[in-house]
Amino acid sequence: DTGVSQDPRHKITKRGQNVTFRCDPISEHNRLYWYRQTLGQGPEFLTYFQNEAQLEKSRLLSDRFSAERPKGSFSTLEIQRTEQGDSAMYLCASSLGSSEDTEAFFGQGTRLTVV
């Protein structure tokens, strides 16, 4: 296992189309996080899972966004009816989630461009 893997690395889509991104966390990590990073900004939290349960969602996650982690392993983030404002880097991270281990490991991200 070489780390957190995200697919695709780049996605260009037309406004109004649906897109889905995938994240494969480090295998033993039970917590998985999604963040969004726009140009010139730090990452902003979107949501996180403990195993298959989605435990927290940001108000940034509008009803056009949905995330799943069906078997507590990989996760998908879907954006429906994309808008130009959705253009950003979408980062996935994972962690062991124990009380003593708070380090989150990040993937390389999926860069979404909505044209």
Place this chain on the structure above:
Amino acid sequence: AQTVTQSQPEMSVQEAETVTLSCTYDTSENNYYLFWYKQPPSRQMILVIRQEAYKQQNATENRFSVNFQKAAKSFSLKISDSQLGDTAMYFCAFKGGSEKLVFGKGTKLTVNP
């Protein structure tokens, strides 16, 4: 809500010299963690150093050290003997009782030969 402020959008340093990146944060929590993450161009974010708020001793990791001032809510990063490979965006981040990381806007550091 917690906020993290990085007041230096860009900094530069000569190779082998020392540079300090600033970070302040605002929280009402007493137990939390602070982090510095490095994001090289087109590469994934990696953890540089972390500090537990209950520890008074400043964290160090080789050439990287922090100056944690809890009362002032300040958490600066010092990079000693700067190397060309240190060129990157550096993000300060806070984690409290919630699982989410709250990031600052970042400081773009350029190490010049």
